[in-house]
Amino acid sequence: MDNCQSSNMSIADDVANDVQLAILDNWDRRDGVVVPDTSSVKFRGGGVDLEAVFLYSDLADSTSMAMWNQYTTARVCKAFLSSSTRLIRHHGGAVRSFDGDRVMGVFVGSSKNTSAVKCALRINWMFNHLLRPKFEAAYEEFRNGKFSLRHCSGVDRSMTIAVRAGIRDNDDIIWVGRAANIAAKLSAIRDTPYHSFITGDVFDAMTDEAKTWRDGQAMWEERSWTQGPVKRIFRSSWWWSP
Numbered sequence: 441m442d443n444c445q446s447s448n449m450s451i452a453d454d455v456a457n458d459v460q461l462a463i464l465d466n467w468d469r470r471d472g473v474v475v476p477d478t479s480s481v482k483f484r485g486g487g488v489d490l491e492a493v494f495l496y497s498d499l500a501d502s503t504s505m506a507m508w509n510q511y512t513t514a515r516v517c518k519a520f521l522s523s524s525t526r527l528i529r530h531h532g533g534a535v536r537s538f539d540g541d542r543v544m545g546v547f548v549g550s551s552k553n554t555s556a557v558k559c560a561l562r563i564n565w566m567f568n569h570l571l572r573p574k575f576e577a578a579y580e581e582f583r584n585g586k587f588s589l590r591h592c593s594g595v596d597r598s599m600t601i602a603v604r605a606g607i608r609d610n611d612d613i614i615w616v617g618r619a620a621n622i623a624a625k626l627s628a629i630r631d632t633p634y635h636s637f638i639t640g641d642v643f644d645a646m647t648d649e650a651k652t653w654r655d656g657q658a659m660w661e662e663r664s665w666t667q668g669p670v671k672r673i674f675r676s677s678w679w680w681s682p
Contacts, residue, residue: 594626
């Protein structure tokens with residue numbers, strides 16, 4: 441009983457110390473020009489300010505698929521995440537988070553808005569022209585519609601602070617700002633055949649190359665987002681082939 445009580449007091453002291461340090465630590469902030477990782481941000485008080493574009497790409501309905509067959513679902517998730525990661529890196533983004541069946545890419549630099557949007561459209565190409573046809577060919581459950589293979593990507597931009605959170609050897613970067621949260625919420629929209637959603641701020645900042653196709657057709661449709669904190673968004677059913 442005494443050992444248990446002593447252990448509880450120790451963890452209570454540690455937690456109380458964590459809270460106090462978070463309140464009292466002085467910030468050691470710097471402007472960022474590249475996407476930081478844990479090795480480039482100080483654990484105590486470190487913060488990196490950067491203007492960034494966040495892309496979240498999310499695989500839909502993986503929970504219901506996993507209840508049917510976990511290993512088949514794992515194959516779909518692996519294919520989706522590895523392909524999306526490769527495309528994010530190809531477009532100059534840095535992958536900084538995997539959360540179950542979705543991946544987060546961070547883009548900085550002068551072409552960050554256009555690069556992130558083109559990446560979202562290429563993920564849509566990958567999904568519709570490679571991943572879904574191949575899995576439907578391999579599994580009857582996808583061919584007959586028992587389970588639908590769907591995805592969605594969301595993109596937003598904002599000023600963001602990157603800080604390290606957790607405890608030593610059990611920590612990661614967290615992104616404090618609008619863009620990461622909004623991009624994640626946009627990626628959760630289910631509105632087939634529209635699989636790419638961006639905010640009005642991203643649309644205004646990206647080049648015409650990502651707005652209209654070569655023949656002048658508009659690739660994006662403006663919508664009012666009644667269920668989100670950002671009201672002006674754009675959706676697209678287009679894809680961008682390599």
